[in-house]
Structures are given as structure tokens and as C-alpha cells.
């Protein structure tokens with residue numbers, strides 16, 4: 361991964377976040393500009409899983425989106441959230457602004 365993004369700094373603890381899910385591999389934190397009553401971003405925490413975008417996945421990183429989806433599923437179960445939407449913005453043309461792979465989790469249910 362070439363450039364450091366704000367999400368690298370959040371994972372490194374250099375910038376605060378409102379964390380709601382934290383395991384060895386995945387961090388989930390509240391989106392700073394929520395577009396739904398619950399809007400969480402899931403990111404991989406380990407350097408070997410860092411990838412800018414779905415567009416850049418390789419054989420080595422192809423499992424990373426599944427890790428993020430699994431984290432979102434576990435989070436929903438933990439919080440009793442019954443319905444939600446998962447989105448990856450892929451590339452500038454896909455509305456991506458932060459080039460550190462992240463999964464948007466949105467639900468009309470509040471935490």
C-alpha cells in the first residue's frame with residue numbers, strides 16, 4: 361500500500377475513533393458522517409491484509425472482504441440488528457474517498 365490514509369492512523373491509534381467492534385483482525389468504528397442511524401466502517405488491522413480497494417485485491421488478499429463481512433455479521437448478531445446493508449465503494453468512480461479497503465455497514469436500527 362503506497363500512501364498512508366486516515367484509516368491507517370486510526371488503526372495505529374494516532375487518531376481517535378468511536379470503536380464498536382474490535383478483534384485481533386478487524387476493527388469496526390462509527391462513520392464520522394453517518395448516512396443511517398447505525399453506520400459502521402469495518403477495516404482489517406494487520407498490515408498483511410492492507411489493500412487500498414476491491415480493485416487492488418490479489419490472490420494474497422482475496423479473503424480480506426470476507427473477513428470484513430464476517431465481522432459485520434458477528435457485530436449485527438451481537439447487537440441484535442436484524443437487517444442491514446453492506447457496501448464497498450470501489451475506486452473513485454465508485455464513490456470511494458479513503459483508499460484503505462473498508463466495508464460500510466448501515467442499518468435503520470439504532471445501536
Ligand code: AMP
Nearest residue numbers: 366377390391392393449455456457458
Ligand atoms: P468511502 O467513500 O467508501 O471511501 O467512505 C469513506 C468514509 O469514511 C466516509 O463515509 C466518511 O464519512 C468516513 N470517514 C472519514 N474520516 C473518518 C474518521 N476520521 N472517522 C470515521 N469515519 C471517517
